[in-house]
Amino acid sequence: MMRRALKLWQRILLLQLLFLVGCATQLAPAYDKNVVDSLNSCSIDAMTLFAVMSSGTKAQDFATRADRYSNLIGRLDALALAAGARPMPKNKVTDSINRFLEKRGTTVLSDDDATPPSAQAIRQISVTLSKMRDTDQKQGITAYEVIAFKGQASIYFDQAITYENFLQR
Template sequence: MHKLYCVSWQSYRFFVESAAVLLIIVVSVVSGCSIQLSPAYDQATLTSISDLNVKTETLLASLSHGGTAGDFSKHKATYDQLIGGFSAARVATASRDVPAPSQRLLGIAHLNGVCGNEPSNCVNPTPHHLDKVIALLSAMRNTHQQGELVSELVTGFNGQGGFKGQYEIEMSRILVFETALQR
């Protein structure tokens, strides 16, 4: 007895697209050819982001016991420098060229589930994570200015979470990706 299988056009298309991507990867590996899928490495970008990271960790350490509206003015210039620096890094990393093979892969509709609403996040995730860092530092600055920056908001509870914990999650993702571009 024969079984009848019903395959939708979308399933067939997904299979063909997936097989094509797999074939490209296999051929590249076997032939020793390298295909660049992410933007080119830029030492200046990594250095700038690393410097901003040190300054941010220093700010977080200095505010580990919290901050008041009265001492906000002492930290305002640092907040401005960090938010401005990360914003400049975001513009620079968002304007990097995405290699042609990545552009073709990004056209595959099924990658949207993996990459979120913006498929370029898969091949150039740094701008997305810098957006989160900028939002986080802006929220911390605003909370500090209002005099509501208690130590638990900065360091979290039992050293978990808080502005520092969330910042370090985003920054580690940025540094891992930017360092990986060096290879």
Template sequence: MKYLNLSRSLYYRFAYLLIVAAFVAACATQLAPSYDASIFDGLTASNKDVQTLFASLTPAVSSKTYSARKPLYNHIIGQLDALEIQARSRPIPSPITLERANTVLSSNGLGPLLNDPKFTDFPSARSIHDASETIKNMRLADQRDGLRGAEISAFENQTAVYLAQAITYEAFLKR
């Protein structure tokens, strides 16, 4: 009879452990937001449009010809602002995910993504926002005074860094 009670007790303990293990396995923690192909594709398209804009700027452009560039500025800014909203609509990434993405960026010679809780906890959204702000500032300078060589290069380099950060992070999520 003792043997039967011991066997039954082990059986219940084993069943309990199986139930707990199944419950824990079902509660998987997501370390990173889900990959969203529309964000990645949108960033790729925006990058092409940004590069087209910079390619259209000769060593200097006059504010008198700004109206010809205005639609492209507006298109790029609209794209980037829409992508920022999409990127913000996903779950917040874990610090581990951000650290891994920054390792990839560092190995490519790019600065780290910033996780600024006052603005957003979404690294690619921050980079997209900063790229949009850079293009907005460029549009304003172009409209007011036109753009010249070093100024064009500064805007181009700054925008390229922000877009590279966002594209790298989104590609990292695809893994």
């Protein structure tokens, strides 16, 4: 009798395990080739702009670069909207944890899962280029400042590109 009950529990445990393995919880938005292609295109254009400006700039000739800034910043802003507009799956695990925490009277987990990390990184690239544009227009940019702006933008491009390419899996 004991042996039979043990086998029954083993079967139940095996079925539960198979059920759990078969459940796939999606925690990220769907892959979008257009977002990836646009992100790569913006990355190339930004790195080209940094290369053109690598020896520094003067405020007097800002007008020759103004259109490049406007075009790139506008494309990045539109891309951030597109990347952020994809629906994020609802995370049932976080909801369960938050219900438990609410019952205990403690602070719940942040519910800022509504925006993909890539959209936030793309917005930061736009902010970086906007600051660079404003500095360039006001006083010009030294070669060292170009390196600093490029380094910051590169970090955010890396984050966004890595996240978006990971979604392809």
